[in-house]
Amino acid sequence: MIASGAAWLAAADPTVDQAPNPWFSWEYVTTHTTQLLQAGKEHILLTVMSVLLAMLVAIPLALLVRRVRRLEAPVLALGGILYTIPSLAMISVLWPIFGLSPWTVIVALAMYALLVVLRNTVVGLKGVPQDAVDAARGMGYSKFAILTKIEFPLAMPTILAGIRIATVSTVGLVTIGALVGYGGFGSLIYSGFLQNFWHAQIMTATLACVLLAVVFELLLLGAQRLLTPWASRARN
């Protein structure tokens, strides 16, 4: 697909418009509902899997770093490097390993999301008031109970904020997965581009991607309200 695209790019001239090519076309949406839903499903799956994988690595790492303080600086620095590496480069490095599979995209984006979740978890746990931990210890809470019943709930707003930022960024980045055939709406954007600048498909898929990010943002904000009712009560 990409090889033919590159050859085609050299031949085509976008300044010549042969047929009407509107940016906004409701007809496109109604005639391509199946493709749009399919792409949406793929986009959601890739986003959720990437963020879950990032959490799966970041949260235990945050706990480790809290135990072994001198690991904090190097672990955060490593996360920073992974965050800085362009997703395009990450996908390229993983492609020889995973091939044309969703995992190439998921692992690449998880590495990007890792830092945000890790940093917010570390900061959130650090921000737990020592008094609350001492009180729990005085009441005979075990270390594990202190972690799950006191520290995690109190750190929750910061951790969730990290997950929210990571998720919204990931929704946008999934589009680059089009390069290996797993880009959700990005695959529609790219194939629209390669099919003679099909404006309606490019615009619809881009807007759908923005909409999906907004939905994720609102859902996670809602979850944050539900899981940490005291935070909004304190604000009021």
Next chain:
Amino acid sequence: MGSLIEWFTDPAHWQGPNGIPTRFAEQLEISAIAMVVALAIALPLGVWLGHKNRGEFLAISAGNIGRAVPTFGLLVIFASWAPIGVGNIAAILALIIFAIPPLLTNAFIGVREVNPEVTGAARGMGFSGLRMLSKVELPNAVPLIAAGVRTATVQVVATASLAALVGGGGLGAYVVEGFAVQDITLLLAGAILTAVLAVGTELVLAGIQRMVTPKGLRLAQAQLEAAA
């Protein structure tokens, strides 16, 4: 691994229009133009809004909405639009839009959130208007503004590799070509070059940021980074 070393040591890859120096310069050029335009728009606007304490919704939600817009989609929209067309201009425009939100939000918050005790003391000493902005608010906002500039620049330099996907230049050209001809060596070489450029930019800017931060604010800076 051996083939990668061979690729990097082949003199043919260090010259001509597809050589590393040319591709490197293209990527820096795309990034630099995008950053200069984005800075020229976002910094005065953010600083002014922060100084007047107006437009909070614009400055803050720009950051949130900006994150939701896929840069790849923007890039393809510009490249598919006849007046712009495929190539580097489409990439530069997409990167400008990509860079504005973090710059705007940080400039706004940086100026607005200057410690009220500091601005109060300055006001008592007769500072107001432009003098307040230039002598008190701006110097105090430097850490946050610099953090925004650094984040935006690194992201722009990294994302500029996408230009090659829409017929532009830059180091991404190796990656696109590598995918097209299924050449893993070329692909990895492109990935290494873009990664090195992005990480290098981050390190250089971190150093500059430390230098431009006023001495009195360096401790606050360290705390800021821990909380960011």
